[in-house]
Amino acid sequence: MKNWYAVYTQPHNEERAHEHLVRQGFEVFLPRYLKRRSHARRVTVVPAPLFPRYLFVSFNAFEQRWRAIHSTRGVINLVSNGDTPVLVPEAVIEEIERRRDADGFVVLARHLGLKRGMRIRIDAGPFAAHEAIFEEQRDEDRVIALLSLMGREVVVQMPIRVVMPA
Numbered sequence: 247m248k249n250w251y252a253v254y255t256q257p258h259n260e261e262r263a264h265e266h267l268v269r270q271g272f273e274v275f276l277p278r279y280l281k282r283r284s285h286a287r288r289v290t291v292v293p294a295p296l297f298p299r300y301l302f303v304s305f306n307a308f309e310q311r312w313r314a315i316h317s318t319r320g321v322i323n324l325v326s327n328g329d330t331p332v333l334v335p336e337a338v339i340e341e342i343e344r345r346r347d348a349d350g351f352v353v354l355a356r357h358l359g360l361k362r363g364m365r366i367r368i369d370a371g372p373f374a375a376h377e378a379i380f381e382e383q384r385d386e387d388r389v390i391a392l393l394s395l396m397g398r399e400v401v402v403q404m405p406i407r408v409v410m411p412a
Contacts, residue, residue, distance in 0.1 A: 248304045250334040252325040260295045263320030273304040277342045279352040354407050365412035377412050
């Protein structure tokens, strides 16, 4: 069992932090996905961090000199509660790794075969831990779902990356 911790990086410096942490001997996980980017009527697909400004690092707090992470290029700090780094549940890392394709990119929900009427679970944002009914995919990055709130069905729009089949 590995102990994983979240590292908060400087803006657009996830790759730099990853490189320097690996050089220091840490096991680092920077989940990335293929993002569609539109510019000047051209659509390109580029690798992007799944969690902008965050990556994960594995270490044993009792055996490794982990405080060096704070002074690593590209890093702001470890996500901590006071002076104690907050442990990321291993199940979270395993789920992200399970969604990776042959090239190592995380496959987002749009590739999971969502169909109208399917129950979905919302994993982040203001409706985290709620279930909803999938209605439609608005575009490559957004979905429409019916969420039961205060005794009635409410139509909500959210990023597709925060949902998965229930």
